[in-house]
Amino acid sequence: MTYDIVIRNGTIVTADATFRGDVGINGAQIAAVGQHLEGRETIDAQGLLVMPGGVDGHCHIEQDEADGSVHEDSFSTASASALAGGTTTVVCFSAHLPNGRSLVDQFETYVEKGRRSRIDYAIHQIITNVDEQTIAEGIPEVVRRGVAGLKVFMTYDDFHLGDGDFLKVLEAARNAGTIVSVHCENYEAISFMIRECLARNETSPRYHALSRPPCLEREATYRAMVLAGLIEQKIQIFHVSCPEVVEEIDRARKRGVPVVAETCPQYFVLTGADMDRPGFEGARYMCSPPPRTKADSAGLWSYVRRGVIDVISSDHCGYSYDGPLGKSRFGRDAPFSLVPNGIPGLATRLPLIFDEGVNRGNITLNQFVALVSTNPARRYGLHPRKGTIAPGADADIVLWDPEKTVTITNSLLHHAIDYTPYEGRQVKGWPVMTLSGGRIGMRDNAILAAEGDGSFVAPLKGN
Known part of the structure; x- marks a missing residue:
């Protein structure tokens, strides 16, 4: 033939x-x-x-924000960047905004945005409002229409859900038959830490990491898993930054809690010290949870090899350094609390993990393929097509x-972003x-x- x-x-x-x-x-x-x-x-x-082409399960692309802005990377530019880095499928986020439009309408509007993509795309639906229509009608309907999963934040002013509302989402997801992915950090404690830093005039980017210590990620992860176990609903812990968080995940899995986990390249190649640079330069490396230490990176690899973490996504969340939507939108003397959180990473995900993982003996070549392609395809119901x-x-x-x-x-x-945190690497x-x-x-x-x-x-x- x-x-x-x-x-x-x-x-x-x-x-x-x-x-x-x-x-x-x-x-x-x-x-x-x-x-x-x-x-x-x-x-x-x-x-x-x-x-197999990479499957990136965590990408913020042309996403609407509560303040009316839209993420700088369009589906056109983001998908071009994905192709440049060997990725052929992205899973991105439909926002749930307080604009009076239904969850289904917001989901379908985002599906239409994606029609400009150069590669295939799937969608997570963010849930920020748990009104009766969203729970009873919206979530079941977006699942029927092909959503890859739901996402819940346990932090950020415009996004976080309290425990009671989180439980409603977990129950709705269980009934509809979809996964819930969670950004785990303790909102109240972080808010307290930020206020304390600002009161001491500790405003530079380095204090972003100091205001979000590992213990607050660990506590929120434990709490999310307890609630998921209560409802018997599968959850995924997004962007795990350090081994003490994975330790909690490992313990929960051994207890039978239905939890899986992903991490990202920044937690292997960046550290909190990158935010401790002169002036505003540290803002280039700000994301949440923040990068930790070299020892934490080494500890993460051990859990990757054991399969406790089995997906590596980019969490591509590109804010330019300059410009009206960028990290310096409030000026280069703005406190860290006003700097947008997120770094670009679509094109660099596979090269960084190949170099840090395969070349340095942290993972095998087959594990590399599993982590960046096969496992995320399975997690979001795309395997064996992807x-x-x-x-x-x-x-x-x-x-x-x-x-x-x-x-x-x-x-x-x-x-579309004017910098990469990996410049010169x-x-x-x-x-x-x-x-x-x-x-x-x-x-x-x-x-x-x-x-x-x-x-x-x-x-x-x-x-």
Whole structure:
């Protein structure tokens, strides 16, 4: 048989196996994996790893905020950045705003925003209001329409839910059959710590980390898991920053609590010291929970190897350094409490984890594929359509040069943000081609996919 495209001579890597072989593609799907396949078009992958495209389960893209602003990265720029970094599916966030519109209307409006994406996208629905309509009608209906899961915040003025409201969401999610992901930090305690810092005139970015210590993440994580266990509802703990939090997750899992966890590259390659830079420079590294210490990073790897943490997402939340929507929107002398939390990371997720994980012996190549592609695809009901190289799967594939050494610069990343916190960092291992739905979306850092090439994807039935 002759296929539309054959990727030849590469080393195919999945979560379970590594072997030499060819991949035959017809249309948007993988049609065959074997030896000596013939294609009308041939891509030579000699010396390259052929892996399933990344699935990034935590991306803030063109997201509406309560103050009327919209995140700077549009679906066009964010999906271009994803392709540049070897990612072919993003799971992003529909906001739940106090604007009088129903949850379903807000979800559908966000689905339409995504039509400009160059790659496939799924959606988490944020829940900030637990009125009767949202609980009884909204949540069941967005699940029916294909939401990947719900998200709840335990912190932030405009988003946090108290325990009673969180329990209502957990129960509604259980009844509807979807997962709840949680941002775990203690709102009241953080508010207290911020007030104390400001009263002492401790306003620079370094105090962002000091006002959000690990114990407040640990307490909120424990509390979230207790409530999830009470309702018998599966939850995911987002962006785990340190081993003492994973220790609580591990203990809860052993007790039978239905909890899973993800972390992000910033917790392996940045530290709290990055925020302790002259002037306003530390704002470039501010996210929540904040990066911790090198010892914490080493401890996280041990839990990754054990499978307690089994997904690594980017938590791409890009705010430029300058500009009306950026981190300095209130001036470079603004207190840390007014600086937007979040850093860009779509394009750098896979290179950073490959370099820190595989090259440094923290994880195997197969574990890498599982962490950045297969496991998130499974978690959000997209596997085996996404996250693997097998007949019938979408032809979302990244060709990876494990020997290519790159110095990260913002100019390589294709996002709308004016900086990267990883500027000047050297990594070994870089994507040289990304295929999305059987089409070459990126070749040698040139973006070839057009706006609208991607589609909304819902969890597969039975997942």
